[in-house]
Amino acid sequence: MARLCARIRLIVMAIALLMLAAAPALAQRMGAGVDPNADAVKEQQLLQQFQRIQGLGTIPDTRSYVIEQPLGRVWRLFHEVYLHWIGTVVIVGMVLLLAAYQLLHGTVRLEGGRSGRMIKRFTALERFTHWLLAVAFIILAITGLNITFGKDLLLPLIGPTAFSRWSIMAKYAHDFSSFPFVLGVLMLFVLWVRENLPTMVDVRWILAGGGMIGKAHPPAWKFNAGQKFVFWSVTAATIGVTASGLYLLFPFYLTNIFGMQIAQAIHAVIAVLYVALIIGHIYIGTLGEEGAFDSMENGEVDLNWAKQHHSLWFEQELAQGRSAAPPAGAHPSPAE
Amino acid sequence: MRAFLLACVAVVVVGAGGYYTLASLQQPSGIAFSTDAARINPQWTWRSIFGKAAAPAQTGGTAVPPAPSELVEACDPRTATQWIFVDLGTPAGESGLCSISQ
Numbered sequence: 001m002a003r004l005c006a007r008i009r010l011i012v013m014a015i016a017l018l019m020l021a022a023a024p025a026l027a028q029r030m031g032a033g034v035d036p037n038a039d040a041v042k043e044q045q046l047l048q049q050f051q052r053i054q055g056l057g058t059i060p061d062t063r064s065y066v067i068e069q070p071l072g073r074v075w076r077l078f079h080e081v082y083l084h085w086i087g088t089v090v091i092v093g094m095v096l097l098l099a100a101y102q103l104l105h106g107t108v109r110l111e112g113g114r115s116g117r118m119i120k121r122f123t124a125l126e127r128f129t130h131w132l133l134a135v136a137f138i139i140l141a142i143t144g145l146n147i148t149f150g151k152d153l154l155l156p157l158i159g160p161t162a163f164s165r166w167s168i169m170a171k172y173a174h175d176f177s178s179f180p181f182v183l184g185v186l187m188l189f190v191l192w193v194r195e196n197l198p199t200m201v202d203v204r205w206i207l208a209g210g211g212m213i214g215k216a217h218p219p220a221w222k223f224n225a226g227q228k229f230v231f232w233s234v235t236a237a238t239i240g241v242t243a244s245g246l247y248l249l250f251p252f253y254l255t256n257i258f259g260m261q262i263a264q265a266i267h268a269v270i271a272v273l274y275v276a277l278i279i280g281h282i283y284i285g286t287l288g289e290e291g292a293f294d295s296m297e298n299g300e301v302d303l304n305w306a307k308q309h310h311s312l313w314f315e316q317e318l319a320q321g322r323s324a325a326p327p328a329g330a331h332p333s334p335a336e
Numbered sequence: 337m338r339a340f341l342l343a344c345v346a347v348v349v350v351g352a353g354g355y356y357t358l359a360s361l362q363q364p365s366g367i368a369f370s371t372d373a374a375r376i377n378p379q380w381t382w383r384s385i386f387g388k389a390a391a392p393a394q395t396g397g398t399a400v401p402p403a404p405s406e407l408v409e410a411c412d413p414r415t416a417t418q419w420i421f422v423d424l425g426t427p428a429g430e431s432g433l434c435s436i437s438q
Contacts, residue, residue: 128339129343131340131342132346132347136347136351175354175358176354177351178354179351179353179354179357180346180347183350249362250361299339
C-alpha cells in the first residue's frame with residue numbers, strides 16, 4: 001500500500017513538472033503574457049494577441065496608425081487566390097460551354113431562310129442606349145479584368161514599364177466609363193422594363209428549352225425568357241457593382257478599410273459573373289443565332305427570324321401592319 | 337451603325353463628365369491621406385494637370401542649399417498630353433529629382 005502511494009505521488013509530481021515545463025509554450029501559443037514593449041517580440045505573436053497592431057503617429061490621418069490588420073491578409077488571399085479561381089472557372093467555363101455548344105449544335109439557322117422583308121424591332125434610341133451600355137461595359141470589363149488578372153497574364157508579356165503605364169490608364173478609364181455605363185443601364189431599364197415583366201409564356205418557353213436545345217421554337221413576345229433573364233441579371237448586377245463601386249470610388253467616405261475589403265470582394269465576384277453572362281449574350285446575339293445581330297445593327301430583323309424566335313410579337317406587329325416591303329432585287333423565301 | 341458611333345462619342349462625353357464630377361467631389365490622395373511631409377506630392381496627381389503650379393519656396397537670400405522636398409515643389413506639373421500618353425519621363429531642363437518616385 002505504501003509502495004502504491006509512493007508511486008501515485010511520483011506520477012502526480014511528474015505530471016506537475018510536465019505542466020510547469022509546458023506552461024510558457026502554452027501561454028505563448030494562446031498569446032497570454034506578450035509584452036508589446038519588450039525588446040524582441042515576434043510580429044506574428046503580436047498579431048495573434050491583439051488582432052491588429054496599432055500605434056501612435058503624428059500624421060493627422062489616424063487610420064495610418066493601424067500597421068497590421070489581420071483581415072487584410074484574408075482579403076489578400078481572396079484577391080490573389082480565390083478570386084483568380086472564381087474568375088477563371090466562371091469566364092473560361094462560359095467560353096468552353098459556348099464553344100462546346102457551337103461544335104455540337106452549331107448556329108441556330110433561319111429555317112425558312114431570309115424572306116427579304118424586314119420588321120422594325122428596335123428604335124434608334126434603343127440601339128443607341130444598348131451600344132452606350134455595351135461600349136462602356138467592354139471598357140469596364142477589360143480594365144477591371146486587368147486589375148485581377150493583368151499581373152499574371154499581361155505583366156510577363158509586356159514587362160513592368162508598359163504594364164504600369166497601361167494599368168494607370170486602365171484605372172482611370174475604369175472610373176470614368178462607369179458613368180456612361182450606369183446611364184446606359186438606367187435608360188435601358190426605363191425603355192424595356194415593361195416588356196421584360198415575366199409572363200406564363202416565359203414558363204412555357206423555359207420548359208421547351210428556349211429554342212436553343214432541340215428543334216422547337218417556343219412562342220415568345222418581344223423578349224423571350226432568356227432575354228428577360230439577361231435584362232434582370234444586368235439590372236441586379238449593375239446595382240451590385242455600382243453600390244460596391246461607390247465604396248471603392250470614395251475610399252473611407254462611407255466605410256472603413258474592412259468595409260472596403262468587403263465591397264471589393266462583392267464588386268469583383270459580381271463583375272466576373274457579369275462578364276461571363278455578357279459573353280453568353282454576345283455569343284447568342286452574333287454567332288449563336290443567324291439574323292439576331294441585325295436588330296442591333298440597323299434596328300430591323302427579317303420577318304422569318306421574327307416568326308421563328310418571337311412568334312407572338314411577330315403576329316402582333318403584323319396585325320398592326322408594321323412590316324416593310326422587300327428591298328429591290330431581293331429574292332425572298334416566303335415568310336408566311 | 338450610326339447608333340453605335342454615336343454611342344462611342346457619348347461614352348467619351350459622359351466619361352469626361354464623370355471625370356469632372358469626380359474631380360469636384362474627390363481630393364487628390366496626396367492631400368486626402370497624408371501631410372506635406374508624406375510621400376506623395378499632390379502636385380503630381382491627375383486632377384491637377386490643368387492647375388497652376390505652386391511657387392517654389394523662398395529662402396530669403398541666404399545661401400542655403402535647397403532641401404530635396406523644396407526641389408520637388410519646384411517641379412513642373414505634368415501636362416495633359418503627358419498624362420494622356422502616360423509620359424512620366426523627365427522633361428528637358430528639369431531636375432532629375434522630379435521624376436523619382438515620391
